[in-house]
Amino acid sequence: MDAVRYEERLWPPAWMWIVAGFVALGLGVAYGFPLGLWWGALAFAVVGVGLAWLLVGSAVRIRVGREGLSAGRALLPPTAIGPATPLDPEAAEALRGPGADARAHLVLRGWIRTAVRVDVADPADPTPYWYVSSRRPEQLAAALAEVRSP
Numbered sequence: 001m002d003a004v005r006y007e008e009r010l011w012p013p014a015w016m017w018i019v020a021g022f023v024a025l026g027l028g029v030a031y032g033f034p035l036g037l038w039w040g041a042l043a044f045a046v047v048g049v050g051l052a053w054l055l056v057g058s059a060v061r062i063r064v065g066r067e068g069l070s071a072g073r074a075l076l077p078p079t080a081i082g083p084a085t086p087l088d089p090e091a092a093e094a095l096r097g098p099g100a101d102a103r104a105h106l107v108l109r110g111w112i113r114t115a116v117r118v119d120v121a122d123p124a125d126p127t128p129y130w131y132v133s134s135r136r137p138e139q140l141a142a143a144l145a146e147v148r149s150p
Contacts, residue, residue, distance in 0.1 A: 006064040006143035010109045010133060012055045020055060024048035060107060062132060064143040069118060071107040071132050082119030082129075084144040086137035089113040101128050109133040116140045 024047040032040015063070040068077040087095060092115040096108065105127050108115075112133040119129045134140045 008062045020051035080122040081148045082121035084141040105130045107132045
């Protein structure tokens with residue numbers, strides 16, 4: 001079993017779930033009023049389940065263990081992990097915008113304002129760094145420092 005040093009799931013915020021509920025309810029009413037209660041309930045259920053599936057699917061998992069940094073489907077092995085820098089909201093915004101490198105690997109969730117920049121230490125890898133959104137960037141950077149190969 002992999003010794004997990006850090007794990008985080010980047011769930012969408014509550015307001016997105018509320019908006020999804022209102023969208024499903026609105027479409028349920030829009031279909032149910034002219035077509036009947038059954039069609040309205042069906043529209044509400046189908047749209048609600050579809051939006052919930054999209055929101056759950058957008059929640060990426062960040063994990064640091066012996067295997068390295070896992071962010072979504074991507075894996076950065078410990079031998080390729082360079083220095084990790086926690087980013088406050090201003091620094092994260094600058095690295096998402098004008099300070100960004102087009103070759104960087106982004107694990108970006110717009111509803112999370114803080115992040116970690118992880119430099120890639122593998123000279124054969126054209127990716128200069130990973131930008132990883134995190135609600136706890138200091139803890140993520142500390143965990144990366146623990147598993148990083150010298």
